[in-house]
Amino acid sequence: DQQVKQNSPSLSVQEGRISILNCDYTNSMFDYFLWYKKYPAEGPTFLISISSIKDKNEDGRFTVFLNKSAKHLSLHIVPSQPGDSAVYFCAAVRMDSSYKLIFGSGTRLLVRP
Amino acid sequence: EAGVAQSPRYKIIEKRQSVAFWCNPISGHATLYWYQQILGQGPKLLIQFQNNGVVDDSQLPKDRFSAERLKGVDSTLKIQPAKLEDSAVYLCASSPRTVQETQYFGPGTRLLVL
Numbered sequence: 176d177q178q179v180k181q182n183s184p185s186l187s188v189q190e191g192r193i194s195i196l197n198c199d200y201t202n203s204m205f206d207y208f209l210w211y212k213k214y215p216a217e218g219p220t221f222l223i224s225i226s227s228i229k230d231k232n233e234d235g236r237f238t239v240f241l242n243k244s245a246k247h248l249s250l251h252i253v254p255s256q257p258g259d260s261a262v263y264f265c266a267a268v269r270m271d272s273s274y275k276l277i278f279g280s281g282t283r284l285l286v287r288p
Numbered sequence: 289e290a291g292v293a294q295s296p297r298y299k300i301i302e303k304r305q306s307v308a309f310w311c312n313p314i315s316g317h318a319t320l321y322w323y324q325q326i327l328g329q330g331p332k333l334l335i336q337f338q339n340n341g342v343v344d345d346s347q348l349p350k351d352r353f354s355a356e357r358l359k360g361v362d363s364t365l366k367i368q369p370a371k372l373e374d375s376a377v378y379l380c381a382s383s384p385r386t387v388q389e390t391q392y393f394g395p396g397t398r399l400l401v402l
Contacts, residue, residue, distance in 0.1 A: 179330070209390070218292070218379055218393030219331070264330050275344060276391065278330030 178202045179267050181279035189287050194252040196282050198265030201246065205267040209276070210239060210250050213262045222263070223250070255286045290314065292394035294380050300400045306368035309397045313361070313382030319343075320357055321391060322365050323379040331379055337363065370401045 180199045188194045198208075206227040211219035225232040225239045225248065232239050238251045252259055265279040293312040301307050313320050319338050323331035334353065336344040339360035348355070352371070357363040367374055377398050381391040 181330075184328075211393075216395065218381070218395050220393065221390045224390070266330070275333050275336070276331075278332070280328065280330050 177280075178205075179265055179277050179279040181263075181265055181282050183282050184280070185283040185285070187285045187287060188255050190257055191254045194250075194255045194259065194284055194286065196250040196252075196263050196265075196284065198248050198250075198279055199246060200248075200267050202267070202269075202277075203246065204269050204271075205277075206270050207268045208239070208241060208248050209266045209268070210237075211264045211266060211278075213264065213281070219264055252284075255284075257286050257288050260284055260286050292380055292382055292392055294378075294394040294397055296397055297395065298398050298400075300402065301370055302402050303372055304369040306366065307370055307399065308364050308366045309378050309380075309399075311363045311365070311380030311394060313363070313380070314392055316384065317382035317392070318360070318385050319383045320363050321381040321383075322355055322363070323381065325377045325379055325396070327376070334365070367399075370399075372401050375399055375401045 178201050209224040210222040212222045213219040223234050223237050223239050225241050230241050241248045262281045262283045264281045266276045268276050295310050321336050322334045324334050325331040334348045335355045337357040340357045353367055355365045377396040379396045380394045383391045
């Protein structure tokens with residue numbers, strides 16, 4: 176039972192354009208969402224997060240949008256840079272439980288120069 | 289600040305053999321996690337420690353996997369005996385406290401079981 180889904184295994188965008196990565200979840204009890212970025216041979220690194228009481232959080236070129244009614248969140252990267260090429264994981268957590276992160280399967284982003 | 293350290297980085301074993309992974313979390317971090325990441329999937333939590341006590345091991349296959357965190361610092365994860373389906377990257381992560389949404393990951397140990 177996949178509670179967090181990233182349905183696009185890969186995405187390719189031109190440098191300077193917008194990258195949009197999507198994530199869907201099924202458990203309405205999730206109340207905190209995170210995006211992690213992973214380069215080859217490295218562990219995931221925290222990128223940005225959003226609480227369920229918000230619908231948008233912005234940090235520089237990265238913005239995460241949350242649509243609770245649709246159980247959907249997205250990560251926007253503007254403008255995209257070649258160094259953004261990595262695998263991006265969406266994760267969800269219930270703050271009232273053991274803080275267990277439930278990860279999606281990841282989306283591989285390639286930013287073409 | 290030093291990150292989460294893991295060793296070895298790579299390990300190849302035959303099925304039914306045993307293997308152990310080591311993790312040294314960020315200094316002062318009370319909570320330590322072990323994840324299994326199978327190719328094409330996201331990380332899946334195996335076990336979570338708060339200091340040297342287990343908080344969650346509901347997804348740890350206890351018939352073959354074991355983990356310990358002595359003195360609330362370093363941790364080891366052991367598989368005995370290994371199966372082909374245990375081939376994966378084993379990630380260790382730590383966070384300053386249990387109620388902490390951001391976890392800091394090590395580089396992982398890539399295990400191949402032949």
